[in-house]
Amino acid sequence: TQLLEQSPQFLSIQEGENLTVYCNSSSVFSSLQWYRQEPGEGPVLLVTVVTGGEVKKLKRLTFQFGDARKDSSLHITAAQPGDTGLYLCAGADTGNQFYFGTGTSLTVIP
Amino acid sequence: GAGVSQSPSNKVTEKGKDVELRCDPISGHTALYWYRQRLGQGLEFLIYFQGNSAPDKSGLPSDRFSAERTGESVSTLTIQRTQQEDSAVYLCASSQINYGQQFFGPGTRLTVL
Numbered sequence: 001t002q003l004l005e006q007s008p009q010f011l012s013i014q015e016g017e018n019l020t021v022y023c024n025s026s027s028v029f030s031s032l033q034w035y036r037q038e039p040g041e042g043p044v045l046l047v048t049v050v051t052g053g054e055v056k057k058l059k060r061l062t063f064q065f066g067d068a069r070k071d072s073s074l075h076i077t078a079a080q081p082g083d084t085g086l087y088l089c090a091g092a093d094t095g096n097q098f099y100f101g102t103g104t105s106l107t108v109i110p
Numbered sequence: 111g112a113g114v115s116q117s118p119s120n121k122v123t124e125k126g127k128d129v130e131l132r133c134d135p136i137s138g139h140t141a142l143y144w145y146r147q148r149l150g151q152g153l154e155f156l157i158y159f160q161g162n163s164a165p166d167k168s169g170l171p172s173d174r175f176s177a178e179r180t181g182e183s184v185s186t187l188t189i190q191r192t193q194q195e196d197s198a199v200y201l202c203a204s205s206q207i208n209y210g211q212q213f214f215g216p217g218t219r220l221t222v223l
Contacts, residue, residue, distance in 0.1 A: 007153070031210060042114070042201050042214025043153070088152055092210055097166065098143065100153035 003027075004091055004101035011106040013079055021087055021104045023076045029091035032065055032072045033098075037086040046074075079108045112136070114215035116202050122221045123192055131187045131218045135204030142179055144187050145201045145213060146171075154203065159185065160207065192222045 004025045013019055023032070031050040035043035047056050049065035049072065056063045060083075062075040072089055089101040114139040115134045123129050135142050140161045145153040155169035159179040170176070172193075189196055199219050203212040 033210070033212075040216070042203070042216055043212075043216070045211050048210060086150070090153075090212075097155070098156060098212065099155065100145070103150070103152040105150060 004089055004099055006087075006089060006101040006104045008037075008104060009102065009106050010107075012109065015080060015108055015110050016078050019076050019079060019106070021076075023072045023074075023089035023101050024069050025099075027089060027091065027093075027099075028069050029099075030069075030094050031092045032069070033090045033092070034072070034074055035062055035088040035090065037088060038084075041099070043086075043088055078108075081108045081110050084108050114202060114204055114213050116200075116215035117219050118218060119216065120219045122223065124223050125194060126191055128188065129192055129220065131189075131200050131220070133185045133187070133202030133204075135183070135185070135202070136213055138182075138206065139204035139213070140177060140182055140207050141205045142185050143203045143205075144177055144185070145203070147199045147201055147217070149198075156187070156200075168194045169171075189220075192220075194222050196220060197222045 007022045033047055033048045034046045037043040047063045052067045052069045054065045060077045064073050084107050087104045090098045092098050117132045142159040144156040147153050157177045158166040174190045191219045199217040201214055201217045203214045205212045
């Protein structure tokens with residue numbers, strides 16, 4: 001079992017604050033994805049990182065893949081209420097099997 | 111439609127009954143996944159279909175769970191003799207092999223009374 005642990009599990013912050021979510025594993029992944037899920041809907045892909053040490057930026061979101069391809073982080077700058085949701089990381093093995101993290105529930109208070 | 115669809119959207123059943131959940135993947139997607147998500151938690155892998163290869167059933171929690179897929183189209187997840195702990199949202203996703211991005215359906219919320 002390739003377990004992905006996310007921290008924190010719950011996060012409640014004020015609008016405008018910065019935050020970082022972590023995704024850690026003892027396993028190596030060929031790629032890692034971040035998803036956001038809103039209530040009553042399926043997860044939606046935010047980004048895929050494939051190279052150790054890779055950093056990707058999407059507007060206020062910055063994603064980093066660890067050098068050893070075992071961990072990742074998601075940093076949000078100046079959080080907005082629209083960022084509220086469940087953030088999930090998912091690691092892919094060479095067989096295209098995906099292993100999802102435990103999730104981080106983010107609430108941004110206006 | 112352009113996305114993954116699932117039916118029913120909600121299912122309430124009595125303990126001991128069998129249920130069938132359906133997933134229509136995006137046309138042309140060779141890979142199809144089923145996941146279970148308990149309230150406020152991450153996704154638990156159940157089963158993975160890839161083309162004509164034997165499915166990866168390693169995530170099915172018990173022999174009460176089974177799934178089928180016809181070619182590269184519709185898939186059904188069957189839960190026999192449902193138990194209260196089966197209550198969850200069951201999500202289906204499809205992807206094109208080699209691309210990796212999974213497109214998720216809206217899920218079926220199963221409630222076992």
